[in-house]
Amino acid sequence: MAVEFPPEVKREFDELVAKYEQTRAALLPVLHLAQREFGYISPEVEEYVAGLMELPPTKVHEVVTFYTLYHKTQPGKHVIRLCKTLSCHLLGAHTIKDHLCRKIGLENGHGTTPDGRFTLELVECLGACEFAPMMQVDERYYGPLTPEKIDEIIDGLTDEPVVENVDEG
Amino acid sequence: MSIKITTKNLNIPNYNRLSVYREHGGYEALKKALSMEPAAVTDEVKRSNLVGLGGAGFPAGVKWGFIPKDTPKAKYLVVNGDEGEPGTFKDRYLLEFAPHQLIEGMIICSYAVGIHKAYIYIRGEYIRQIKIVRRAVEEAQEAGLLGENILGSGFNLDIVVHQGAGAYICGEETGLIESLEGKKGFPRIKPPFFPAAIGLFGCPTVINNVETLSQVPHVIANGAEWFASIGTEKNGGTRVFAVSGHVRKPGICELPMGVPLRELIYEHCGGMRDDRPVKAVIPGGSSSPVLTADHLDTKMDFVGLRDAGSMGGSGAVVVMDDTTCMVDVCANIARFYAHESCGQCTPCREGTGWVSKILDRILAGNARPEDVDNAVRVAKNMMGRTICLLADGAAMPILSYLTKFRNEFDYHVEHKCCDVKGG
Amino acid sequence: MPTLTIDGIEVTVPDKTNLIEAAKMVGAEIPHYCYHPGLSVAGNCRMCLVEIEKAPKLAIGCFTPCQEGMVVHTSTEKVLQARKDVLEFLLINHPLDCPVCDQAGECWLQIYYMKHGQYESRMMEDKIKKHKKATAIGPTVTLDQERCILCARCVRFCDEISKTSELGIFNRGNHAELDVFPGKELNNKYSGNVVDICPVGALTDRDFRFQCRVWYLDTQDSICPGCSRGCNIQVHYNLDRPHHAEGRRVLRLKPRFNPEVNKYWICDEGRYGYKFIDDESRILMPQVMRNGGMEFVSWDEALKASAEKIKASIPEELGVLASPQLTNEELYLIRKLFVEELGATQVEFRVPPKEEGYSDDYLVKADKNPNTKGAEEIGLAVGSAEEILKAAAEKKLSALVIFVHNLVNSGLDDSLVKAALEGVETLIFIGSNFSDTSEKANVILPSATYAEKSGTFANSEGRVQRIHEAVPPLGESLPEWQILNELARALGLDWDYQGTEHIFAELAKDVPAFANLTYEILGDQGQTLGYVPPAEEEALVEHGELEAVRAT
Ligand SMILES: Cc1cc2nc3c(=O)[nH]c(=O)nc-3n(C[C@H](O)[C@H](O)[C@H](O)COP(=O)(O)O)c2cc1C
Ligand code: SF4
Ligand code: SF4
Numbered sequence A: 001m002a003v004e005f006p007p008e009v010k011r012e013f014d015e016l017v018a019k020y021e022q023t024r025a026a027l028l029p030v031l032h033l034a035q036r037e038f039g040y041i042s043p044e045v046e047e048y049v050a051g052l053m054e055l056p057p058t059k060v061h062e063v064v065t066f067y068t069l070y071h072k073t074q075p076g077k078h079v080i081r082l083c084k085t086l087s088c089h090l091l092g093a094h095t096i097k098d099h100l101c102r103k104i105g106l107e108n109g110h111g112t113t114p115d116g117r118f119t120l121e122l123v124e125c126l127g128a129c130e131f132a133p134m135m136q137v138d139e140r141y142y143g144p145l146t147p148e149k150i151d152e153i154i155d156g157l158t159d160e161p162v163v164e165n166v167d168e169g
Numbered sequence B: 001m002s003i004k005i006t007t008k009n010l011n012i013p014n015y016n017r018l019s020v021y022r023e024h025g026g027y028e029a030l031k032k033a034l035s036m037e038p039a040a041v042t043d044e045v046k047r048s049n050l051v052g053l054g055g056a057g058f059p060a061g062v063k064w065g066f067i068p069k070d071t072p073k074a075k076y077l078v079v080n081g082d083e084g085e086p087g088t089f090k091d092r093y094l095l096e097f098a099p100h101q102l103i104e105g106m107i108i109c110s111y112a113v114g115i116h117k118a119y120i121y122i123r124g125e126y127i128r129q130i131k132i133v134r135r136a137v138e139e140a141q142e143a144g145l146l147g148e149n150i151l152g153s154g155f156n157l158d159i160v161v162h163q164g165a166g167a168y169i170c171g172e173e174t175g176l177i178e179s180l181e182g183k184k185g186f187p188r189i190k191p192p193f194f195p196a197a198i199g200l201f202g203c204p205t206v207i208n209n210v211e212t213l214s215q216v217p218h219v220i221a222n223g224a225e226w227f228a229s230i231g232t233e234k235n236g237g238t239r240v241f242a243v244s245g246h247v248r249k250p251g252i253c254e255l256p257m258g259v260p261l262r263e264l265i266y267e268h269c270g271g272m273r274d275d276r277p278v279k280a281v282i283p284g285g286s287s288s289p290v291l292t293a294d295h296l297d298t299k300m301d302f303v304g305l306r307d308a309g310s311m312g313g314s315g316a317v318v319v320m321d322d323t324t325c326m327v328d329v330c331a332n333i334a335r336f337y338a339h340e341s342c343g344q345c346t347p348c349r350e351g352t353g354w355v356s357k358i359l360d361r362i363l364a365g366n367a368r369p370e371d372v373d374n375a376v377r378v379a380k381n382m383m384g385r386t387i388c389l390l391a392d393g394a395a396m397p398i399l400s401y402l403t404k405f406r407n408e409f410d411y412h413v414e415h416k417c418c419d420v421k422g423g
Numbered sequence C: 001m002p003t004l005t006i007d008g009i010e011v012t013v014p015d016k017t018n019l020i021e022a023a024k025m026v027g028a029e030i031p032h033y034c035y036h037p038g039l040s041v042a043g044n045c046r047m048c049l050v051e052i053e054k055a056p057k058l059a060i061g062c063f064t065p066c067q068e069g070m071v072v073h074t075s076t077e078k079v080l081q082a083r084k085d086v087l088e089f090l091l092i093n094h095p096l097d098c099p100v101c102d103q104a105g106e107c108w109l110q111i112y113y114m115k116h117g118q119y120e121s122r123m124m125e126d127k128i129k130k131h132k133k134a135t136a137i138g139p140t141v142t143l144d145q146e147r148c149i150l151c152a153r154c155v156r157f158c159d160e161i162s163k164t165s166e167l168g169i170f171n172r173g174n175h176a177e178l179d180v181f182p183g184k185e186l187n188n189k190y191s192g193n194v195v196d197i198c199p200v201g202a203l204t205d206r207d208f209r210f211q212c213r214v215w216y217l218d219t220q221d222s223i224c225p226g227c228s229r230g231c232n233i234q235v236h237y238n239l240d241r242p243h244h245a246e247g248r249r250v251l252r253l254k255p256r257f258n259p260e261v262n263k264y265w266i267c268d269e270g271r272y273g274y275k276f277i278d279d280e281s282r283i284l285m286p287q288v289m290r291n292g293g294m295e296f297v298s299w300d301e302a303l304k305a306s307a308e309k310i311k312a313s314i315p316e317e318l319g320v321l322a323s324p325q326l327t328n329e330e331l332y333l334i335r336k337l338f339v340e341e342l343g344a345t346q347v348e349f350r351v352p353p354k355e356e357g358y359s360d361d362y363l364v365k366a367d368k369n370p371n372t373k374g375a376e377e378i379g380l381a382v383g384s385a386e387e388i389l390k391a392a393a394e395k396k397l398s399a400l401v402i403f404v405h406n407l408v409n410s411g412l413d414d415s416l417v418k419a420a421l422e423g424v425e426t427l428i429f430i431g432s433n434f435s436d437t438s439e440k441a442n443v444i445l446p447s448a449t450y451a452e453k454s455g456t457f458a459n460s461e462g463r464v465q466r467i468h469e470a471v472p473p474l475g476e477s478l479p480e481w482q483i484l485n486e487l488a489r490a491l492g493l494d495w496d497y498q499g500t501e502h503i504f505a506e507l508a509k510d511v512p513a514f515a516n517l518t519y520e521i522l523g524d525q526g527q528t529l530g531y532v533p534p535a536e537e538e539a540l541v542e543h544g545e546l547e548a549v550r551a552t
C-alpha cells in the first residue's frame, strides 16, 4: 500500500482530529493534509482517509467532489486559479486569460499544460475584487493583472510552489 | 464624517501581531467585558444596534440572546469567514491585518453567551489569512488570552481555525455548520435547524460574520450609545464596504451605515474610471438586486437599501459604467450561482443551471424569441421554494437585470449582438 | 395531539405528525418524492409544498410538523402552480424516454406529471449528460443517472437502514450524480429495497428489468417464507403472458408495510427467493414406484397407494417429518391425522440445517423457516429427526412421510440420512420441488408452494400472519392441507375441509396459543399468539391479570 501517511504526518493527523469534538469534523483539514502529502485525492487516498476516520468511503468521496479545492487528478507544479467572476470579468479577465494561456502553453483554456508545469482553473470570485483582474498561484494572490505582469509572475516561478510566508514581516 | 472603527488601525505595521495590537489598546475591551455580567455584555451589544454584516443584517445582540441560558449541551461560536459573495473582500482585510480584533470580539461574545469553544471558518483560498489568524490564536493562547482562566477571570475559551475547501454555499450559516462537521455544505432546513437551537454538533451555536465580531470590542470599549449614534436609526456603527468595478480607487472603505451611495463612489473611491457615468451598481454583493444611476442617493444601510428594492447584503459594491453590457453581467452572475448551487433542492439545482443556459444563449446571440420571458419565468419559479436563500439570492438579481434592463436583453435576442460595447 | 384543519377538514393527529401524513388522514394526497416515512427527512425535492395560513411562504409538508390550530391548504392555485414548476424543473434534465424506461407505469415522475404537470413543453434544452446509463452497480441493481432526480432516498436507505453507505451523491449543483464509490458495488443484504423506494426509473431491479411491463402485473398479499421474521410481502404475478419471462408467473416480490414486522423493507434473500415457484424442478404430477421405476399416476391412485402403505404400518412403525415451511392449518391437520387418528409417535418437524443460517440485528433470522413457532405450538416437536431416521435406518419403520425437507442437504449426518432413506420400506414425499430426498421416495405427492395456497404462518415473535393464493398450484400439485384432507379420506376418515379458514377455526379452538384468533382478526397485518380481544383485555387489566395471561 503506497497510500499511507508517514509517521510525522500521522502525528499531524492525530493532532488535527484531537482539535474537534467529533472525528468527522476534521475531514476537510485532513483532506487538505492528504492533498499536501499525496498531491491529489485519488480514490485510494479517499479510502485511506475513510479508514483513518472510520467513515464510509462514499462520504469522503462526496466531500472531495463537492469542494473545488481538492484535486481529483495530479495537478501541475503550479496551480493557477484565474477569477472569472463579475469584478474581474468587468476589468478584462477574459483577455488576461487568453494571454495567460499563451504564456503557459495551454491550448484548450483550462487544465494542465502538456509539460505538467501548470494547471489552470477558471474559478469563481476569490475575494480580491479590488485587484481585478486577479489570480491565485499556489498560495498567493496576484492582481491587478496586465499581460506584462503575468509575464513577470510566470517568469519568476521556480519549480517549487509559491508559499505564503507570513513571518517575512 | 469619516469615522473608522474596525479598519482604523489596519495601516499600522504589524498590527496583526499581539504586541502591536496591545500597544494600540488591544484587549482592553476584553478586560472591561470580563468585569461585566455576561448578560450586561449582550445587552450592551443589543443596545448598540450592531447588526450582522455577513449578509442578513440581523441584530447581533438579539441573536446572542437566542442561545438558551440553561442547557446541558455545549455551546459554540462559529465565525463566518467564508467570504464567497462575489464582490466581497472586506473580511480578508480584517483577518489579515487585525486578527486580534476578531479574536477579542470572539472572546467577548463567548463570555457573554457562555461559550467555551469557537471555530473560525475561513474560505480555503485565504491561505495567507489562515496562517496569520492561526499565528494570532497561538499568540493569544501564549499570552493567556485564550485557553483556561482567561486574564484570571475563570473564563475558558479555545479557538480552532478551520480551513474551508472551496464552496460558496458554505457561507450560508447552516451549510457552513454542515461543512464544519465534515460534510458537504448542504444547508439545513430552518426550522428546526436554527443554529441558536440546533447548530454545530446539534448544539446551540452563535454564528457571526468576521466583521460583526470585529466590531464588538469597540462597542464594549466605547459603549452602546456611542456606537448607535454612528449610523442610522436601526443599523448602528459603520460597515466596511468592499468596492470594485469601474471606480478609480477600488478597495475597502469603512463608512457609517447609511452613507449615500453617491458619496461612497465619488468621495471615497475616487469617482468613476475615465469619468464615465454610472450605469448600474450592485450594492450588497451579487445577490442584491442591481441599482441604476437613479439610485445614487440611496442610503447604504440595510433599511435604505431594502427601501430601494435591493439589500445591504455583504457590503460589496460593484460599480459599472455605461460601457457595461447588462446581459453580460447577468449571464456572468447566473453562471456563478449555477456553479455554486449545492444541488439539493430541485428548483435551485435545475433553475440556476437552466436560467444560466438561457442567458448564455441570449448573450451568444443564439436566443429564441421566447427566451427572455422564459428566463424571467424560470427565475421567478426558483424563489421562495427552497431550503436556503441561495436560490432567491440568484433569482432576485437576475430578475432585476431582466426587468431594469429588459431592452438590452431584447436587443440581444433580436439583433444577435450587443448595442452597448464600445459605446 | 394537535388539532388542525386540512382542506377544511379538522383532524387530530399524534404529536410530531408531519403534514403529508396528516393529509393522508383526511384523504388528501400531498405529492412528494424525497420523503419516505421509513427514512429521515431530506426536504430537497420541494414537491410537497403546501399553503399554511399566516405563513409567509409555502411550506414543505414532509418537514412541517402539525401544530395546534394550523390551517393548511393542499391544493390552492399557488400550491398547484408550485408543483407544476417543480415538475418542470425535474424534467428539464430528464430524458424523455418513458417508452423505453422499465419504470414506466410505476414512475412518480410520470404519475405526477399526468396529474399535476401538463404544460406546453419548454423542454427544448440540451440535457446534461451523465456517465452511467443503465449500468449495473451491484448484483441486484441497475443505475441510470440521467433518470435520477437526486431525492437521496436510496442514499439515506443505505446510511440508515442497511447501514452500508454504498451510495452517495457526488459533485454538486446540476452536475450532482448518484453513484457508488469508484470501483465499488452496491451489495448488501437489503440492496433491492433501493429499487422500491426510488421514485423514478433511476434504480431498477436487474432481476425484474424488462421481464414484464408493470401494468400487466397482478398482486397478492403474502408472507415471505424465507425466514422466521415473516416479512410481509406482495407477490407480483402475471398469468396471461406465458411467452414472457420464460413463462414464469411470479415475477417479483415487493415488501408490504407492516410496522410490527418489517416496516417497509425485505431482505434480498427473501426478495429473490421466489424462483422455485416456477422452477423446472417443480413436481407436477403424483408419482408412485412401480416395477422398479417411478410412474406418473392420478391423484386417486397415488392417494390410494399412500393410504395402503400407511394403513399397513402399525403406529410405532410410522414416521412423519412435518415441516416448518408448512402453514399452521397444514401442521394442524398433520397432527390430527398422524398423531390423533393414526397414533403415530415418531413425529417431528425440526431438521437441523447444514450450517447456521445468516442472521443480523435487523430483519434476517437464522431460522430459515416461516413457521417454526406455529409448528411448536401445534405440538409437532415430539421426538427428533435423528431418532426417527435412526429407527428408519434400523428398519424399525415401515413408512416414513416427509414433508418438504431435503434431508440430504441438511445438518443431519449424511450416512444416517442415506441409511434411513434406503432402509425404510415406504418413503412418501410430499413437496413442491424435486430434491435428493424426493429421489429416494416411492410415493411423491406434489404440493403447492406458499404462493399457490392460503393459510397462516407464525413468525419467531409469534405473530400469526396470512398468506393468500396468488397463482394456482402448478400442474396437478395441491396445497398440503388439501392433500391431507384427501389422504384422510383415502384412509377412511370422513374429513371434508373446504378451505383453510375452516381449518383455522378448528385449530383456534384446539390449540391454546391460537385461542381467540380468526382470519378476520388477523387481517392483513397479523396478530400475535395469545391474543386477548380488547373487551376481555379491559376486564383482565381491571383484575390485574393481563400479564399472567400473556405469560402463558
Ligand atoms: C447563499 C448564502 C451565502 C452566504 N455567504 C456568507 C458569507 O460568505 N459570509 C458571511 O458572513 N455570511 C454569509 N451568508 C450569511 C450567513 O448565512 C449568516 O447570515 C451570517 O454568517 C450571520 O452572521 P452575521 O449575523 O454576523 O452577519 C450567506 C448567506 C447565504 C444565504
Ligand atoms: S437553495 Fe440551492 S444552495 Fe440552497 S440548499 Fe437548496 S439547492 Fe442548495
Ligand atoms: S437513484 Fe432514485 S432514489 Fe436514489 S437519489 Fe436518484 S431518484 Fe432518488
Ligand code: SF4
Residues within 6 Å of the ligand: C224, C225, C226, C227, C228, C229, C230, C231, C262, C265, C266, C267, C268, C269, C270, C271, C363, C364, C365
Ligand atoms: S428477513 Fe426473512 S422474512 Fe424478511 S424478507 Fe428476508 S428472508 Fe424473508
Ligand code: FES
Residues within 6 Å of the ligand: C031, C032, C033, C034, C035, C042, C043, C044, C045, C046, C047, C048, C049, C060, C061, C062, C063
Ligand atoms: S417530500 Fe417534502 S421536500 Fe421532498
